[in-house]
Amino acid sequence: MEESNVRPADDSCRHSGITPSWFIVDQNPNEPNALKPAESAHQALSFLAALVARGVKEFVVSPGSRSTPLVLALQHFSEVRARVVLDERSAVFFALGIADRSHCPVALICTSGTAAANYYPGVIEASERGIPLLLLTADRPPELRDCGAGQTIDQIGIYGKFVRWSIDAEVPRGDDGCRELERIAEAGLSEALGQNPGPVHFNLPFREPFLPAVPNGSFEKGELNEPAGPDPEVSADWESLRNAGPGWIIVGSANPPNPKRWADGLFRLSDYLGWPILADVLNPLRQMPGAGERVVTQYEGLLSAGWLDRHSDFAPQAILQVGIQPTAKSLRQWLARFEGPRWQWSRLPGGLDPARKPFTWIGGTPEGLGDLPDVFPEEAFRGAWLEAEAKTVAVVSDWLDSMPENFEGKIHHEIAVSAPRKSQVLIANSMPVRDAERFWFANRPRGPRIFSNRGASGIEGLVSMAAGMADGGDTTFAVLGDLAFLHDVGGLKAASQIEGSLTFVVIDNGGGRIFGQLPIRSEEQVFDEFFLTPQAVDLAKVCEAHGIPVQTLSGSGGFQDLLSKPFRGVRGVIVQTDPAVDDERRSEWRKLFREIES
Structure with a gap:
């Protein structure tokens, strides 16, 4: 038996220097017909054991052949939670949602080839926001690269400067190789959780055969460690x-x-x-x-x-x-x-x-x-600003009360006052985040947690991210425009399988209305086709095709009740708006501030 240098993590996902022991037990010599586990199976188990021992408990897996050893190794860890997401692009945003909610690292597993490339948009967002994702991309061994082998691309350094750390691991051999994989796992996780947290990339080549796997019950683990210390005190003049x-x-x-x-x-x-x-x-x-x-x-x-x-x-x-x-x-x-x-x-x-x-x-x-x-x-200075704030909120609140529920700005106000205290709200970029900033006041203590992808400020992956937040998390509301919803329509497959409460509030306003706030709006010959891009898609049928029930609102009331009542599962709420009328209402809102003094 040989002791390793694995350091498991506490419940706060941070690790210290305590060293447990774990080992793979040799097969029973009284079973002469038992096949010896494949070397790839030992390698994958060594690597994942090091991650799990350090507190990595969430895995998002996309199916593929070359990653078989990693998937089989996962079966040894009853304490981890593994989710299967078919599309790697959806998978990375699903993982982003889990990591953003939990503040713990999440590992992704995919096969070789373009599978790894599909992670790229989510890797960029995680990098810009400092969210720890562990990218475990399986690969062909060196002898199968650059020779026309199928499903093989150059995966080395594929994520460029958007990862904090990257390695193309060697194909390990024997016990020394397994210990090297443990060292790599420790080094990468330390970078992911370091002073500048973010995604890290492990490119892991495996040789066939992938079977037999290491038998269940032949793996022993050590004890958990002590919690890490508090954040250092801020020093400033x-x-x-x-x-x-x-x-x-x-x-x-x-x-x-x-x-x-x-x-x-x-x-x-x-x-x-x-x-x-x-x-x-x-x-x-x-x-x-x-x-x-x-x-x-x-x-x-x-x-x-x-x-x-x-x-x-x-x-x-x-x-x-x-x-x-x-x-x-x-x-x-x-x-x-x-x-x-x-x-x-x-x-x-x-x-x-x-x-x-x-x-x-x-x-x-x-x-x-x-x-x-x-x-x-x-x-005096702060007091004057807070007095202006109070007067302004009173005026804007009275004005909002006169608006129908399908005014885009009022949608956010209704969520602000009605979403359960222990809930999560994901707000899409473009118009939703701007309307939320305007109409979500500071007059409800202990409201819901707010999330948004303001790293690269894109609209991709939001359906999948909301699914990751809601899966095993608190009640979740995702407020998306119709284009943001359709941009990640593939994420509905993952969303339909979660364990939790998720409501998609889709603002059906006929395209990318944010562009109507920009000078390009005056170029009528190109505006609709190249910028507004209205879509003739039945959003309700898209949801129903994934087994997700839908309710459509058009300003007749009932939105607050719908938000505040307990709900389990996944549903869509489509709010049909009138973009031209909403533009007029936003103009009215701006005029309110010129009338505050009077």
Whole structure:
């Protein structure tokens, strides 16, 4: 028996240096007719054992021949959860949903050839957002490459700079080879969960034969380890920010592992500085107790209406940006013109400002904020902003009450007030995320968790991602435009098989309405065909073809009840809108901000 250097992980998906022992037991010598397991079977089991021992418990598998050893090895681990997703493109976004929800690494397994290439869009999104995915791509051995062998491409380095770490493993032989695979597994997982987390790529060649497999019951595992320590405390000269103010704390999309601690750090800093927090809907702040005393949500409408031009005393003298910038274009444009001092608070020092203005970097995250001096801040600046916020929310709320339920903006407001407290909402890019930012107020403490793919800001893979979030997770609502829904229609196969509660809220508005907000709208000869791209697809029949029941709403009421009542399974809710009327309503919304003062 030989001890390995495997380190299993605790329930928080992090690992320490404790070493258990595990080993493969030789077959019973009293069974002379038993076939010796194939070397590929031993290799795959060694590799997966190292991952599972370090806390990897979620696997998403797409079927194929070359990955047979990995699939057979999975059967030795009753503690893991393996999901089969036919299409690799759908599989990677399904895994992304699991990892985003759980903050734990998820492993994907696929065969050789173009299967690995289908992971690419999801790998990019995971890379941009720092989500740990483990890409286990099976491959032919070297002697079958570059010689016309079937289903064989050059998979080495296929994901380029979008993975944190990549290796083309050698075809191992004997015990030494198995120990090398354990070392590779440890090294890759450490990179995936490191200071700059993200996807890693294991290209794993296997030689035939793949059978016989290692017999069940011939594998023993070690014990779990101690939990990892807390995040390091953030070190910064907060007094310099206080002296540079008054200012804004602006917070974009974020999905912290501990939302309460994360929000508490930002709320305490807001209290110390006396600065309001301009918070995107795509982070936990609007749903946290205490948001009403610190958080501003109506900045887009106020800035677009020239509020700072008429009220210069509302203009900040300094900016603290936490993570990426919020979605609102008017805020980003104003920040691009701002010439005062800036601080950026993020894990890594790379700039997160498209205008490339100079900044002072603060490393770490709000969870690590320590004690702050016990002082009384100047409340006038933050108080003025919160008073403007309260007046604006009251006016916009009254206006929304007069709108029908199939107004796109009201859809998000209804979800904000009706989705169960312990639920998840995935918001698509383009128009949905912008309407959510406008109409999701900070007046409901302990609301649902919000998710969105703001890494590369695309619309691909959202059906599959929602399925991954809902599978074994909390009640999930996915708010998608019709094009985003159709873009990942293949994901409905995976969605139809989940264990959980998933509602697709599909806004049927006749195409890519985001382009109607851009100058290209005036080019009528090309706009509809090349940009708006309306689709003549019966969305209800698409769902029904996958066994997913559908309900269609057109503004007659009942949306809040539908959202708030318990539901198990998968369903589609298609909201039919009138795009021309909704454009007029958005114009009315903008006018409201010019009338606030009167």
